[in-house]
Amino acid sequence: MGDALSRVSATESALFSRDPHLSAIGFVFTPLTSLAQLPFVFPAQWFPAITRWGLSGVLMTALFMAGAVVMVWGIGTDRGAPPWLCGLVTALFALNPMVVFYGGNGMSEALFLFCLCWAVRRLMRWVRTDGVHDLVACGVALGLGYLTRYDALAPAAAAGVLVFALSCQRRRGDAHRFAGAAMDLVLIAAPSALAFLVWAATSWLITGQAFQQFTSQYGNSAILAQSGAQAPSHPVEALQYSVGATLILAPVLPLLLPIAGALAVRRRDLTPLPPILLYGSVLGFQALSFAAGSTFAFLRFYIAAVPLAAVLALLLAPAQGFPPSKRRGEYAETAPLHPNSGPLSGGREPAGTTGRGTAAGLAAVAVLLIAALPVTAVGMNSQLMAVQEYALGEVLVPDPDSVSDKHLDQVHIATTFSTERRLAAYLDAMDLPPGSIVMDTVYGFAVQIASKYPQRFVIPSDRDFVRTLNHPGEHGVIYLLTVPNTGRGTSDALNRRYPTVYENGAQIATLVLEIPNDGAGQPDWRLYRVIGS
Structure with a gap:
């Protein structure tokens, strides 16, 4: 590519x-x-x-996409999800056709997903441990994410809002409530702010332009103008593409989101908030950018939907045990509680409470995740929805005897x-x-x-x-x-x-x-x- x-x-x-x-x-x-x-x-x-x-790019993306797979596995083990569920969800994430493709082609998606999954994992830990190490690690991951893709600013902002709001809620009644929350906000936002300022200053000192992506003749804005690309004629058209792209990559999201939300409310569990806000902010940012005509209709821009579906599937299992923490904070969860016993119980249930009904539900979700893989594969073969990926068919399964317009176009791209x-x-x-x-x-x-x-x-x-x-x-x-x-x-x-x-x-x-x-x-x-x- x-x-x-x-x-x-x-x-x-x-x-x-x-x-x-x-x-x-x-x-x-x-x-x-x-x-x-x-x-x-x-x-x-x-x-x-x-x-x-381009093998250097292949090696780089393979390593970082493998890192993203490790992070998805870690999210499941941190929660104490059943080993069979952790293994299956992680494998299905790793075998998703988009993950396989962008894990071996040198693009920025692999490194971006690694940083994003790393940030989500550590922020989910912080919700339960209140550990400063988790908060700092999340901030570093988001800062590195910005040095990979500009749209990492969206999850950085979402994480900052979540941390500040939850810190204020935890400290209600404390005279220094806002000061403590502000310190937590600084810890998570400082790496992204530093990356933003240093990169802009370096670019300005060397090239005279702080944001070449937007002001240079080689930047994205210039490419859109030079290629004659136009914004969608109506916001509904942009919304249709964004929703369609998301459903191609994660067709089970419409089912997982309400179920995970309902279980979180029942268990009074806040850990679903980090994945929904961070992955969701990336998807929302891409949808708004496309509607505004500042980016292209590329399926890969919605790849955050894949780990979002994987993490939500892991969150359907009740939390068991406690995530690893070097130093728990003052507001960390304490002893295992019944799911309805406290506002910050984290949904933990005593060992052995995962009954047959829960296991059957998880198995049903696993079957749906398996069925989603061919949906993604078929969607990647769509000339309308996947303009950068659909030529893969000619690369993987060439058909030299075909004379169809689509085949000839695939050969042209390949x-x-x-x-x-x-x-x-x-x-x-x-x-x-x-x-x-x-x-x-x-x-x-x-x-x-x-x-x-x-x-x-x-x-x-x-x-x-x-x-x-x-x-x-x-x-x-x-x-x-x-x-x-x-x-x-x-x-x-x-x-x-x-x-x-x-x-x-x-x-x-x-x-x-x-x-x-x-x-x-x-x-x-x-x-x-x-x-x-």
Whole structure:
């Protein structure tokens, strides 16, 4: 996928470009997805396939999605849910087709889900233990989540509201009630606030823009405008897509939410609040963003529904025992109580009280969770609902004899960067010195990552890029690699500096080669030789 490959390219630029430096990872995306790949990209100097085929991203997402699976298991064991239920729910979460796909493709979803599941687990612990370690760990997880995806601000805000409200409720009658609640709020909000401020300040100091995702010509807002994307014509249309995407990923949510809510009220159990608020805030944020026209209709943006369904299924079992805690707080739960005996009992029931009725209900929910997996698989094959995933059918089960429009479109998507790889091989065959090819990485990242010689390219992250672009001949540039000055190509630095360079060389270069593109949404390339080079 394009975003995954571009992150690998950015990480490689930080280590092996002609001008290696850490800020080459870029400031449009938040940095953690690229930084986490640095240990995997480093061996690429000996094993080039690690970057050429995006394997560093695959390794990174596999590890962090495995971490998310561990967190779901931990939520069940913290609650003392039956081992068979913990194992089954964890396995079904791990085998969800979206979890499998995004656990091995280099995108940001795996790292984001890990941080989100980690935060939910520790906040659920804090509700019962009032432990400062749980609160701090939750805050750190949310701060790291922001360094992975901007939408992590939504669960950070939701967690802050929950912690402040519950702290105030616990301290009712205390003269320092609001001071204590404010301290808890600081503990959970400080990491996210620090990540927000440091990342914005770093971006501003280096690029002059604090939030490139929203203000840069390479940011999401610019991409939406350049691609001609429009906001849904009516809020109902946006709501229909958001609800549909959520139900594809977690079709049992309409059943689990009211049941979990009713059981929480009956047991006077507050632990369902963290997963509902944190996962739900991500889903709500994505729905509002899509309705406002500030993001795309991508199924992956609603992937938080998958762990939400898994955690709610675990919460149907009554809590047994007490979660591990290094130091319980003043307002931690005490001895096991009957479910109706106190406002903060946490739903704990004495051992052995899980009767046949409860076990049968849990088994029924488990069957529904199993039945949900093929629903997700079928939904991912929908061209309307899953524009980034439905070509997987052609990758996994190719049908070379089919001539349907959908099949041809799937093939088109599945071979998106094949032209860029052939172009990189063509350039590699030339005997060129470092810094001899100028290109922008709007589209050029796929060429750079496929090349054996990334030092040959002059790219926007190089600190002398502007000087080289203004006077290419004086800086040893031989070739300009250009794309059409339309769509996303309008943000290409070569087109911004020389608006007619793709059409006629802008009187500084002559056409050497034109490369028609086979990939979906990819431009036709033109290679120009700088006059006098």
